[in-house]
Amino acid sequence: AQSVSQHNHHVILSEAASLELGCNYSYGGTVNLFWYVQYPGQHLQLLLKYFSGDPLVKGIKGFEAEFIKSKFSFNLRKPSVQWSDTAEYFCAVNPKAAGNKLTFGGGTRVLVKP
Amino acid sequence: DAGVIQSPRHEVTEMGQEVTLRCKPISGHNSLFWYRQTMMRGLELLIYFNNNVPIDDSGMPEDRFSAKMPNASFSTLKIQPSEPRDSAVYFCASTPGPSGANVLTFGAGSRLTVL
Numbered sequence: 001a002q003s004v005s006q007h008n009h010h011v012i013l014s015e016a017a018s019l020e021l022g023c024n025y026s027y028g029g030t031v032n033l034f035w036y037v038q039y040p041g042q043h044l045q046l047l048l049k050y051f052s053g054d055p056l057v058k059g060i061k062g063f064e065a066e067f068i069k070s071k072f073s074f075n076l077r078k079p080s081v082q083w084s085d086t087a088e089y090f091c092a093v094n095p096k097a098a099g100n101k102l103t104f105g106g107g108t109r110v111l112v113k114p
Numbered sequence: 115d116a117g118v119i120q121s122p123r124h125e126v127t128e129m130g131q132e133v134t135l136r137c138k139p140i141s142g143h144n145s146l147f148w149y150r151q152t153m154m155r156g157l158e159l160l161i162y163f164n165n166n167v168p169i170d171d172s173g174m175p176e177d178r179f180s181a182k183m184p185n186a187s188f189s190t191l192k193i194q195p196s197e198p199r200d201s202a203v204y205f206c207a208s209t210p211g212p213s214g215a216n217v218l219t220f221g222a223g224s225r226l227t228v229l
Contacts, residue, residue, distance in 0.1 A: 032214045043205065043220040051215050090157060094214035100145055101170055102218060106156035
């Protein structure tokens with residue numbers, strides 16, 4: 001069965017530190033890839049997405065992600081985090097052959113200390 | 115647009131009671147998804163509809179769970195009878211159509227507590 005793995009369940013770091021969250025998926029075909037963010041008390045919203053083309057995609061709030069096909073990975077990065085980046089981050093995968101079914105990873109809770 | 119609207123926002127009920135969660139997708143959106151979020155299992159896809167038709171309900175935990183979409187502007191998720199392990203936040207999301215490249219717009223969620 002297809003799965004999406006996020007390696008870190010919790011990350012704690014200080015403001016201005018760099019952030020990298022791992023995401024791996026098990027599906028071997030062509031995929032659409034997403035990162036969603038859930039700020040405390042809010043619903044999920046899109047951070048960035050990859051469909052094709054340049055494997056390095058940029059999203060909102062200074063986030064970027066790199067698709068490495070050979071590693072089945074789509075890691076999220078931000079060079080310098082802010083306290084307001086405290087949130088839960090979800091990687092999601094849509095195999096193009098599976099219609100519009102979207103499977104999420106388990107999420108990573110990020111706490112940025114001021 | 116008011117976005118995806120879910121009700122109730124919070125529900126506390128006793129084990130054995132019937133629970134009905136409601137969702138109104140964004141007008142014009144033809145695909146609707148129900149997800150469940152728990153600490154232990156993260157965000158799980160329960161079922162999704164395209165053009166009011168259930169496409170994949172393999173994520174529905176058991177027969178106690180059922181979902182309907184009688185028209186393009188309304189869907190329900192019903193749990194009968196409810197159990198404490200059903201306690202979770204249930205999210206509804208919609209997209210313009212059945213393309214995997216569409217971005218989901220989520221509702222605010224319904225937080226269910228079963229005592």
